[in-house]
Amino acid sequence: xxxxxxxxxxxxxxxxxxxxxxxxxxxxxxxxxxxxxxxxxxxxxxxxxxxxxxxxxxxxxxxxxxxxxxxxxxxxxxxxxxxxxxxxxxxxxxxxxxxxxxxxxxxxxxxxxxxxxxxxxxxxxxxxxxxxxxxxxxxxxxxxxxxxxxxxxxxxxxxxxxxxxxxxxxxxxxxxxxxxxxxxxxxxxxxxxxxxxxxxxxxxxxxxxxxxxxxxxxxxxxxxxxxxxxxxxxxxxxxxxxxxxxxxxxxxxxxxxxxxxxxxxxxxxxxxxxxxxxxxxxxxxxxxxxxxxxxxxxxxxxxxxxxxxxxxxxxxxxxxxxxxxxxxxxxxxxxxxxxxxxxxxxxxxxxxxxxxxxxxxxxxxxxxxxxxxxxxxxxxxxxxxxxxxxxxxxxxxxxxxxxxxxxxxxxxxxxxxxxxxxxxxxxxxxxxxxxx
Amino acid sequence: xxxxxxxxxxxxxxxxxxxxxxxxxxxxxxxxxxxxxxxxxxxxxxxxxxxxxxxxxxxxxxxxxxxxxxxxxxxxxxxxxxxxxxxxxxxxxxxxxxxxxxxxxxxxxxxxxxxxxxxxxxxxxxxxxxxxxxxxxxxxxxxxxxxxxxxxxxxxxxxxxxxxxxxxxxxxxxxxxxxxxxxxxxxx
Numbered sequence: 001x002x003x004x005x006x007x008x009x010x011x012x013x014x015x016x017x018x019x020x021x022x023x024x025x026x027x028x029x030x031x032x033x034x035x036x037x038x039x040x041x042x043x044x045x046x047x048x049x050x051x052x053x054x055x056x057x058x059x060x061x062x063x064x065x066x067x068x069x070x071x072x073x074x075x076x077x078x079x080x081x082x083x084x085x086x087x088x089x090x091x092x093x094x095x096x097x098x099x100x101x102x103x104x105x106x107x108x109x110x111x112x113x114x115x116x117x118x119x120x121x122x123x124x125x126x127x128x129x130x131x132x133x134x135x136x137x138x139x140x141x142x143x144x145x146x147x148x149x150x151x152x153x154x155x156x157x158x159x160x161x162x163x164x165x166x167x168x169x170x171x172x173x174x175x176x177x178x179x180x181x182x183x184x185x186x187x188x189x190x191x192x193x194x195x196x197x198x199x200x201x202x203x204x205x206x207x208x209x210x211x212x213x214x215x216x217x218x219x220x221x222x223x224x225x226x227x228x229x230x231x232x233x234x235x236x237x238x239x240x241x242x243x244x245x246x247x248x249x250x251x252x253x254x255x256x257x258x259x260x261x262x263x264x265x266x267x268x269x270x271x272x273x274x275x276x277x278x279x280x281x282x283x284x285x286x287x288x289x290x291x292x293x294x295x296x297x298x299x300x301x302x303x304x305x306x307x308x309x310x311x312x313x314x315x316x317x318x319x320x321x322x323x324x325x326x327x328x329x330x331x332x333x334x335x336x337x338x339x340x341x342x343x344x345x346x347x348x349x350x351x352x353x354x355x356x357x358x359x360x361x362x363x364x365x366x367x368x369x370x371x372x373x374x375x376x377x378x379x380x381x382x383x384x385x386x387x388x389x390x391x392x393x394x395x396x397x398x399x400x401x402x403x404x405x406x407x408x409x410x411x412x413x414x415x416x417x418x419x420x421x422x423x424x425x426x427x428x429x430x431x432x433x434x435x436x
Numbered sequence: 437x438x439x440x441x442x443x444x445x446x447x448x449x450x451x452x453x454x455x456x457x458x459x460x461x462x463x464x465x466x467x468x469x470x471x472x473x474x475x476x477x478x479x480x481x482x483x484x485x486x487x488x489x490x491x492x493x494x495x496x497x498x499x500x501x502x503x504x505x506x507x508x509x510x511x512x513x514x515x516x517x518x519x520x521x522x523x524x525x526x527x528x529x530x531x532x533x534x535x536x537x538x539x540x541x542x543x544x545x546x547x548x549x550x551x552x553x554x555x556x557x558x559x560x561x562x563x564x565x566x567x568x569x570x571x572x573x574x575x576x577x578x579x580x581x582x583x584x585x586x587x588x589x590x591x592x593x594x595x596x597x598x599x600x601x602x603x604x605x606x607x608x609x610x611x612x613x614x615x616x617x618x619x620x621x622x623x624x
């Protein structure tokens with residue numbers, strides 16, 4: 001009988017629509033045989049221990065990188081460590097978790113009370129910054145898998161003019177502001193979404209991301225590490241840490257003899273030559289320019305804020321609440337005739353359309369304030385950058401730019417004094433061997 | 437007379453040390469705050485089966501070629517029907533296990549006779565692609581004992597789940613690692 005009733009129900013209703021809340025239409029049977037209802041067995045996730053291991057590997061890799069950069073001073077070992085990081089954090093851990101993306105988690109945990117930051121994410125976010133405060137950007141040089149994959153293809157590095165380098169870095173500031181805004185407003189984690197190398201790490205087919213990744217690597221042949229220099233928002237934070245770092249990477253272990261041999265050594269253009277003394281007659285003009293730039297700062301902030309505010313509907317469009325409200329509006333006005341999955345989901349949820357508008361309005365309000373603040377922030381960054389580049393700094397020797405140096409160690413071998421040291425070390429080691 | 441900054445103490449060095457100390461202190465405080473607010477347990481992605489409409493995007497949007505999402509069968513909820521609307525297509529010509537009658541595109545659901553008139557349906561996980569076609573059928577006319585779940589042993593736990601991004605019903609939620617599944621239970 002049951003079979004018939006079922007058949008009638010199944011076939012009679014031609015509509016094959018889904019109901020989200022399926023009722024208990026048919027009571028569980030009372031079996032006469034000794035059949036036991038099986039229990040559902042679902043495989044558990046990875047042990048939490050593995051996450052602790054990731055954090056431990058990160059700490060170990062950062063320590064090793066600092067030691068290699070400051071004590072061992074060996075490019076070969078730094079490169080080996082970066083390949084290890086690429087294999088471990090990239091291909092083995094499939095690109096998640098990473099410090100660059102952990103920025104999004106931190107922002108999310110600050111703005112979304114339901115999201116508590118996992119300790120691993122906190123460690124991944126903080127540890128490289130902490131190391132940055134002491135040793136500079138050792139994370140970028142040898143630990144970051146995104147950096148490591150780009151470092152492998154630096155074959156024909158061209159030098160990028162200073163003004164272009166500085167201007168292009170604004171992309172990263174805008175990206176940072178946008179990523180923080182999106183994470184804070186609940187639109188998702190931008191940095192993870194557009195991570196150009198993660199589809200390599202996962203060997204997954206995502207055509208736009210593969211194109212992006214291959215483009216980065218292709219450009220990276222000629223312009224070393226383009227993502228790190230012009231896009232990476234976490235790199236910006238590390239730049240600031242590195243500016244303040246207690247110890248900074250030195251090209252030479254001893255005093256610079258200004259032999260100019262390291263001048264072309266840095267593929268990132270982070271080596272700065274000694275400066276000529278400042279001609280006194282230029283001073284008044286320079287001072288005037290600096291004064292104007294300082295006056296320009298609030299103007300740039302205002303302009304940025306205005307643009308950010310004007311852009312907020314565009315920025316908010318990706319937020320699920322806004323996107324849904326927009327679709328429902330189109331659906332109800334009959335402008336959209338195709339019944340999308342989103343409309344279907346909304347209909348089955350049983351929520352009235354009126355409940356969507358306040359949600360949308362709340363998100364838009366968040367974005368209007370957020371857009372304004374993000375714009376002010378970008379304007380501030382641009383203004384400070386202008387001021388920064390117009391302040392004259394005296395350098396007496398060849399130096400690695402504290403913010404720009406990624407601690408890759410390529411310049412070490414170019415320095416004759418380093419080579420002398422290494423030779424002396426080799427000779428003394430040989431002596432020891434002979435004596436021993 | 438020109439000012440000669442001493443080797444040990446110059447204004448710039450003093451300022452720099454000051455800024456370093458202040459930022460180290462601030463950084464330390466911020467780190468301590470973040471660490472205090474964090475918790476040892478991580479998050480995992482999971483599907484809330486009561487929100488899911490089984491649109492089929494799980495099968496296509498996962499970063500894995502074979503989606504981490506697969507169908508789960510809660511046997512306790514199942515009516516063990518002969519004509520299972522999660523197993524058979526809309527108009528099965530016969531209630532047998534011929535592929536042309538089945539809803540599942542990969543034949544992942546196995547049907548086994550228990551006793552008159554009951555049949556047991558089990559999911560062959562190695563075949564399931566998480567398309568949710570059976571889920572639609574089961575929840576439309578049956579008890580809804582078939583539903584989709586992220587298999588935590590397969591999931592890469594991407595920071596931003598690419599299925600969650602496109603989920604039309606926002607059924608993807610973060611769950612604490614010690615409660616990795618959101619199952620339907622017989623009581624509800």
